[in-house]
Amino acid sequence: MSQATALAPAPAPASRPRGGGSEFAPLLRLVKGQGLLDHRPGWYARDIALTLLGFAAVAAGLLLAGPVWWSVLLAVPLALLSARAAFTAHDAGHSQVTADRRTGRAVQLVHANLLLGMSREWWNDKHNRHHAHPNHLDKDPDVAADVLVFAEHQTAGRTGLRGFLTRHQALLFFPLTTLEGLALKLYGVRALLAKDGPYRTRGERRTEGALLLLHFAGYAALLLTALAPAQALVFALVHQMLFGVHLGLAFAPNHKGMERPDEHEDGDSWGHLRRQVLTSRNIRGGALTDWFLGGLNYQVEHHLFPSMPRPHLRLAQPAVRAHCRALGIPYTETGFVDSYRQALGHLHEVGATLREEHAGRPE
Numbered sequence: 001m002s003q004a005t006a007l008a009p010a011p012a013p014a015s016r017p018r019g020g021g022s023e024f025a026p027l028l029r030l031v032k033g034q035g036l037l038d039h040r041p042g043w044y045a046r047d048i049a050l051t052l053l054g055f056a057a058v059a060a061g062l063l064l065a066g067p068v069w070w071s072v073l074l075a076v077p078l079a080l081l082s083a084r085a086a087f088t089a090h091d092a093g094h095s096q097v098t099a100d101r102r103t104g105r106a107v108q109l110v111h112a113n114l115l116l117g118m119s120r121e122w123w124n125d126k127h128n129r130h131h132a133h134p135n136h137l138d139k140d141p142d143v144a145a146d147v148l149v150f151a152e153h154q155t156a157g158r159t160g161l162r163g164f165l166t167r168h169q170a171l172l173f174f175p176l177t178t179l180e181g182l183a184l185k186l187y188g189v190r191a192l193l194a195k196d197g198p199y200r201t202r203g204e205r206r207t208e209g210a211l212l213l214l215h216f217a218g219y220a221a222l223l224l225t226a227l228a229p230a231q232a233l234v235f236a237l238v239h240q241m242l243f244g245v246h247l248g249l250a251f252a253p254n255h256k257g258m259e260r261p262d263e264h265e266d267g268d269s270w271g272h273l274r275r276q277v278l279t280s281r282n283i284r285g286g287a288l289t290d291w292f293l294g295g296l297n298y299q300v301e302h303h304l305f306p307s308m309p310r311p312h313l314r315l316a317q318p319a320v321r322a323h324c325r326a327l328g329i330p331y332t333e334t335g336f337v338d339s340y341r342q343a344l345g346h347l348h349e350v351g352a353t354l355r356e357e358h359a360g361r362p363e
Contacts, residue, residue, distance in 0.1 A: 024273040024304070027323045031305060034319070036312040043311050044097045048088060048107070054081045055115065062226035071227060072235050079242035082181070085111040086118075086247060087294030087310075093124045094306045113211035116181075117219070119188025121208060125198035131306055135279040136261045143255070147176060148347065150256065155354045167355045170348035177248025178241035188212070249292075253339035254299045255279055257346030258332065276303035277324055281342070282317075282333040289336060290314065300331065 031037060058078045065071045091097055092108035105120075112120040126141050133139035137151055145154040147162075148169050158166045165172060191197040192209055199205040223232035259278040261267030270278070283289060283297035290297060298313035301320050308316060324331040334342065 022273075023271055023327055023329075027273065027304070027320065030319055030323075031308075031316055034315070036316050037305065037308055038312075039097070039099055040309040040311055041098055043309065044088070044091070044107075047084075048111075051081055051084045051088065051111075054084070059222055062222065066226065067228045067231055069231060072231065072238060075235050075239040076242060078239050079246060082116060082239070082243045083246040083250070083294070085115040087250075087296075089116065089118070089120070089123070090127075090294070091310055093120070093127065096307055096309045109207070109211055113208055114215050117185045117188070117212055117215040119192055119208055119212065121198050121200075121204065122188045122191035123184075131303065133261070134276065134303060135255045135258055136267070138262055143260075148173070149350055150347075151260070152350055152353055155351065158354065163354060163358070166351050167358055169351050170344040173252070173344055173347060174245065174248060177252075178244045180244035180247050181240040182244070184247075249340075250294055250296050253281055253283060253334075253343045254296060255281065256343035257281075273304065273323075273327075274329060276300065277320075277329055277331060279303075280332070281339060282331075283339045284333055284335050300333075 054077065058074050058081065061074050062071055065074075088097070089108050089112035092104045092111065095101070095104055097107050098104050108120045108124075112118045112123060130140050130142045135143055137143055137154070143150045147165060149155055149158070149166055155166050165176075189212065192199070192205060192212065197205070199208065219236075220232075223235055226232075227235060258281055261270055261275060261279070264270075277300055280299040280303050282300050283293065285293075285297060295310035295313050296302065298317060301308065301313045301316045304320060305313075305316065321331050321333075
């Protein structure tokens with residue numbers, strides 16, 4: 001269970017107030033009345049322009065510097081810019097950028113498929129299921145047993161490499177995030193080639209496939225034009241590894257160790273407010289934290305209002321916090337470093353039984 005600072009101290013979900021009615025509706029009316037669900041196209045236009053200019057500057061720097069090892073240092077700003085593109089793709093997928101669906105789709109295709117080599121439709125399908133059932137082991141794909149596991153019963157039968165990873169998953173978490181950028185590309189391509197993928201039409205599949213091919217071809221062409229083969233390989237590795245770590249830092253503390261609806265008899269009947277607040281963790285911080293984590297540090301507000309533009313999440317927080325306090329619902333918020341301590345502590349605790357079993361085996 002999370003040990004984060006909460007406005008209500010109860011370790012378990014608060015009971016629903018008698019008398020019926022939606023717990024979420026009054027908060028929704030308040031937020032709408034404040035205009036916090038209104039779109040901010042100008043804000044996003046400036047953010048996107050800065051990101052695209054950054055990509056262009058890195059590409060120009062590589063071509064101007066030529067095949068020298070110092071050019072590998074440009075992988076660092078490129079990793080930061082890739083994370084910016086990922087945050088914009090995420091926001092566009094939630095219709096935060098614009099109310100126009102065609103424009104939002106175009107923005108997401110450019111940032112996900114073209115700039116990152118990540119399938120838009122694969123990501124939307126997976127991420128929407130996560131938002132619908134956060135932290136539910138049977139319904140949220142983000143907590144399905146894979147390389148990492150999130151509940152003790154998921155460790156059963158894990159031997160060999162998987163067993164080793166589970167026993168030490170807290171220690172290995174950040175090293176494993178270095179592969180996240182590559183994994184997003186791989187999963188997207190695999191979904192594109194699968195007959196039962198999430199793509200609704202052939203045209204959609206072709207568009208995404210063409211943009212993914214353009215990304216991979218353009219990325220390889222840029223590096224091999226500007227750098228020697230060995231330098232290009234090192235640059236790509238540094239870029240993708242740092243990008244993966246950045247994504248891991250943004251996503252790791254959001255839900256790990258928080259309430260799981262599947263642990264509670266009434267978990268499937270939780271309303272929207274309870275389902276999203278109890279399973280999410282916020283990270284305190286200022287403007288730098290907001291920028292570095294792409295607004296995902298306001299995880300509670302984002303889950304309650306997925307279409308709320310990123311710059312409004314901070315403004316909505318006081319109302320959400322006060323509403324949860326009035327209902328006696330724990331609102332979890334913690335510091336930047338402590339959020340990772342809690343998330344990794346949960347992963348370490350999950351692997352405890354497997355470590356004990358392994359320690360008791362004869363050599």
